[in-house]
Every structure is written in C-alpha cells, then in structure tokens.
Amino acid sequence: MEIRKLELGPGIRLTAVSSDKFKSSRFSVSMLSSLDSETVNAHALIPRVLLRGSKFRRNLTEISRYSDELFGLNVSSLSRKYGEKHGVGLAASFTDAIYLPEGYVAKIIDFIFELLLQPATKGGLFLPEYVESEKSKHIEALKSIKNNKELLAYFNFLSSMFEGETYAINHHGDIEGCEKLNYISLSKAYKKLLTFSKVELFYCGSLSSDELMFRLMMPLAGLPRAKRIDIPETNILYAPPREDINFCFEKADTTQGIVYLGFRIGEYFKTADLASLRVFNTFFGSSISSRLFKNIREKLSLCYEIYSSYDRFKGSFFIFAGIDFDKFELAKNAILTEIQAVADGEFSDEELSMAKKVAYSDLLSVLDSPGKLESFFLAMNLSGKDAQPHEFAAACMEVGREDIINIASSLRLDTVYFMTSEENK
C-alpha cells in the first residue's frame, strides 16, 4: 500500500492510497469552507443539485443509467462537519480498475468531474426546476429529522450546548434558510464555493498516484481557484461559557428517555495528543470493555445503548444513553461518578491495557477499508497531522495512566440534556 499526499494547485490536496487488495475503489472531492449560517444552506444543497443533471447527462435517469453502465458507480452527495468547518462535495464508490474493462476508470473520473464542474445550466445558472425540486426534498429531509428521536435529541442537544457558537450550526442547514434559496443565489454560491474553498481529493484503489495525477490534470484545469484561500480554525472554549451547568429538558413522542451529557475537554486539550483522546474514549465509553458499558449497562442494567464520543476539532466530549424515563437521575449520577473515579485513578492497568489494544486494532482495521481510509486521512489532514493508521496505532500503545487521569480531571460538564415522553413528569 503506497500513500502519497500531493498539492495539486492552490488549496488543492490529493491523498492517494494505492493498493490492489480491494475490489472497490473510492474517490471523493470535499470542498471546505467556514461553517457559516449565511452559506450553510446553499453549500449543503449544492451537491444534491449537482447530482440532478450535468451538461452531457441532463437528468437523473441519464446519470443513473450511465452510473450503472460503469459497473455500479455510486456517487453520493457529501455534507460533513469538521469542528467549525463545513465540507461538501461528492463521494464515489466504484469497481476497481483491475475488474473493469480498459479505459473505464478514466471514464469514471471524468464523469465525477463532469458532475462537479459542468452542471446542467441555462444562461450559466442552475436550472430553476432542479433547484426547486431538490430544495423541497432537502426541506422534507430536514423535517424528517424528527422521525428519529435519537438524532433529533442529538441536534437539539448540540444547539443548546453550543448556543451562540458557530459549532451550533447544523451542517445540513435549516428549513427557514433553505426556503430562501433560489437558482440565482445557489448558482452564485456554487461559483464562490469552487473558487474559495479548500479542496481535499481522496483516492483509494489500484491506480498508482502518478497514473491518478495524469487522470486528474485535465479535470482540475477546469476548477477556478482564488490566489489565496484561508479558512479560520475552530474556536475552542476550554471551559463552559456560563457559570452554571446548562440543563435542557425536552418532551417528545418517544418510547425511551434520551440523555446527552456534554463536556468541554478543558485545559488538557491545549496540549492533547490525538492518541490519548482516542484511547481515553475507547477506555471510557466506546468499546464493550469500556467503563460505561461494563458499569452502567452490564452492572447496573440501566440501558441497552450507552457510549461516548469526542470532537477532536472542538475539544468536546459527549456521552449518550437511552434509558427508562424514571432512571434519569440515577443514570446521570452514575455516569458522573464514573468520570470522577477515573479522574481519581480508580482503574487498573489491565483496563487501560485492554483499551489500548482495542484502539490499536481498530486503527489497523482502517487499512482494510477504502471508506475508513478516507475518513481517517481527511480528519488527519484537517488536524494538520501527517500520521498514518499504523503510526497512530503505535502511538496509542504509548498512552499512559496519567494521560487518562489528566483527561478525566480536565473534563468540564457543560450541558445535561434529557428527552422524555409527553406523559412523563
């Protein structure tokens, strides 16, 4: 497996993973800009409109038929959040070159750039009917968030915890903002996005990086670029922006109570290394030998689902649990007790050793999946790091007790969120 990172132009970086061990390949184009309430709706909608029609394949059917002819090419729209940056674009999975007839990979790459850079337009603007149709479907999708109470709770929790901060912006946009868009405003936003965004290209497949660069030369020549592209870094708060803990209670038509606890990682985050955070999360709440799983789920039998996660860009740590409505206080206190116990060093070396080994294995498994490789390298690139999965895995094995204690001691509880049923008092 050969991994190369190359600058292909102003603000354009290619990460190419060349390997012939996969049967499928992945290629993605992520355009990064600041997460901004002024642009988030347009940016989230643009990839959807791009997939409606191109200059040469004018409608959805022609795009789908051509994708099928290319042996099951699957192109999807992207809208992802990296701290306070917004990444949108297209991601494609397709049959690897080894299994395709001669010349098909070139056709696939050309087609992805055709979708990205040569949309169906009239007078240089997106077709109004496509914009209106995708706008309406995107609004329906935003309304449908309420169908999934865990997701609804998650977004509402984020809005409450990060109120007033850029991070609170939902990267899928909002109904009100989306309704204001039209084909003229969206076309302008698209041209700006192409010109002023940082572009991360990712490829994993059997082509060598030299072959790939040769394939990309022509399509990239069509990408307009500003001379200087700057995106502000995520604003990190090391302590909650208020004196008291923020409690947010919400009633909904739910069959299960949903708890979120949100923490600022605190002072530790100023010098934190990603390996320590990864091991801490595995140790505390993201593996089946974690403290949360063993003590809250298995010993106390309080829930089926409980886990922790963290945002490496924002310096925040989250805990989710699905519980009986009347177990809120019990669950919240038990979770906080676990954090305190870890901060007090009440854990064995064996527990930590297990977490390190699991984190190590998880990171090596990244090497076996084109999709995981893409997520890994994009996150690394945007963190300004250059580690490869096996190097990051090795760093996890070096994490010590003091790192775990320091992270747990540094956590500052910011927000307690609870979604309960309409009937529950």
Next chain:
Amino acid sequence: MTELKNIKNTVNENVSSVKLDNGLTIILVKKDGFSSYFAELAVNYGGSVLNYKIDDKNFSIPEGTAHFLEHQLFTNEDGPCEEAFSEMGASPNAFTSPSMTAYHFECSRNFYENLATLINFVSKPYFTAESVEKERGIIAQEISMSQNRPSYRLYRNFLNSLFERHEISSAVLGTVESISEVDAELLYRVHSHFYIPSNMLLTVCGDVEIEKVIETVETAKLSAKGHIPEPVYSVEESIRPFRRETYETADIAATQLLFGCKLKDLSPDETHLFEYASFLGLNAVFGPTSDFFYENYNAGLFRSSFALSLDTGILSAPYLTFSCESQKPEELLANFTKELERVKLKGVKEEDFRRCLNALFGRELHSLDSFYDLSYALSSDFFKGLSYLESFELFNKINVSDINNFLRLIEPEHLCVAQLNPKE
C-alpha cells in the same frame, strides 16, 4: 475430517472449506495483504424459530428466545467474555436474524487466541437466575429503543399484516411479555439443541492458515454431536396477504410507506436465480434508472430513495418489499400498479437488463471487500444449502427471460400496504 477443498469462483477469491469430524464446517477466505482478521461462528437458528422438533419430539419456545440466548452467551463462568477479547485487542459482537444467530470478532493481532475465545464462549453457556434477570432489563431497553424507530414499527406492522401465521412475522427481539417467559433452564435446553457443530458454520477472513484454524478449533472442543433440530414453520399460507392494509400514526414528518407481497416457496436450487432476477427486474422497472422512478421522483411522490428488496432468509416465506417516504402514497401506489401491469405485458428491454446486470455485478463485487458482509452472505447461503461465491457464475447465465418470468409472479392484488402516517 473431510478433505480440504478449494471453492472455485470467478472473482479472484482464495477460498477453501473443510468439515471437521465433529460436524463443524469451516470456510476460509484467505485475504493476503489485509491487516485485520475476522471470524464468525454462525448457528442455523434465528428469531423465527418458535417451534422445532428433534427425533419427532416437538418443542415450542417464546418469541425472542434466540436473541436472548445471544445476549446471555457473552457471559460464561469466568465472567463477561468481552474482557478476554479486549485483552487480545479484539472487538466482538453478535446479531440475531430471523434465520440465524452469529458471533464474530475483528482483530489485528492474536487471531488464534481470539478464535479460541470465540469458540469457548459460544460453546460453554453459563446462565443463572440472576444473570437472566439482569439481561431481561437490558433487552427490554433494546425493545424500547427499537419501538422508538418508526421504520421498525412500520416493518413490524407490515409483516404482521402480510403473514397470517408464518413465524417470519415474529419479532426477533420478542416483546416485553414474551421475554418474561425466558429462564435459565429454557436457555440451556435451546443451547444444547441448536448449538451443535453440525448446525454451525465458522467463517474466517484474513491472512491466516487453514491448518492452524483447524488446530485451534479442535483444541477448543465444541459441544458434542447431536441431532440437528428441524424448525417447524406454519407454511400453509395463502399467497394473498393476511390483511391488505395497515395504518398507524406517529410523530413523523411525512408518511412512511412499505408495501410488498409474498412469493412462492423457494427450493435452494432456484434461490440465487430468483435473487438476481428480483434485483435486476425490480431495478430495471422501478429503480433509479427507470422511467417510473424519473416520473414519480419529478412529480415529488417520493423523496430520495425507493428501496426494493427480496427477503429469502427463510425459503418457505420469501417476500418482496418496496419502501419510501411519500407525501402522496395513494398516487404512488396507483402508479406502481399501473407500471407493473404494463411491464408484465411488454417485458423488460434487453438493454435495460444489460445495464442493471453491470450494476449488480459491481454491487456484489464491492461487498467482497467487507469481511462482515462476506461472512454474512457465506453463512446465510450455507444454511440454505448454497454456496455464495458460486452465485457469481450466474452473471454469465441469467437472461432477460428470467427477469420477465420473475416479474410475472407479482400480482397487484397480492400486495400488502403498511403506512405510518404523521399525527394530525
């Protein structure tokens, strides 16, 4: 032990299989150059088995028993097995489907030690009244979590309306009431009946040696041989749905629609052809490349996806489903029926068939990159008496007549429609 045999395939996979003296079959997919290892021990026993017989003796068990057993097996006499895996850097998990239960792990080191742990915990049950009671609480939370998901409720409503008696409509998780009947004694009995080597399959994916896999399995010693239980299903069902329609309301944004129909019983020999024909036929007529999709998407009758699938998990109860979110479900259903009638008369065009065949080939090939998907497909087919990788040969055999024959089996009056509507 039977002779080690290579499983021929057309997709460059290095696959071998062997049957041990105790009856356990092992399939190894040797993946050179991969960093991880994956092993799955699957049991031919799933959530739809509510009645079975051994040597003409009949047994009945409550809904949710297979899934309860899956949860309970993670703890043995020495404590939770999670720690044994974690100590070796492995991540274990398990699932129960209507037709099978499977236990698996992924790791990047200590593969053979982890394999021994997997076999040990699956084959050595340890249940107490206390541990069963504790797990009942966790499973009740899982049931509650599932009911919070509209798609789960819709699916349950659909199956309960489509089938009158067949156990495929039972809930794999069970209900809070049904799992209250499960106790340690029942779990021990079910384990001793179903978890026997000849009723199981071990699938291994990774850069490993089959000889060492066999040695590990033989050292770990699976439970003794026994007679394979025979699931008893209520097969005498009309091809017509039990109820044609079912409606429920929920706190959702737009109507969720799920409709489909039963199909005739399948024999193992015709299953792969049927699966391919359904994918190709349904995609050619209703999929994203079809005129039907284009017209109805443009008319705003569904949002983004119109999912089509054929479930052949239990060969005595195959069924088709179509699902989407729709603001105008009645109009969409009327258009669907009209298109179905048209295509049954006119047939699918050769060019549409060829295009969908390319797409299906790509999709199936991509799934070979996922150890999890590959192991699931191998196990699922093995228990039906099929070889998953041999199915790839069908790409050279299937033709447009197979597709048209399949489509003619779908009768609009056999459709069952489930809707989950937004509250007023």
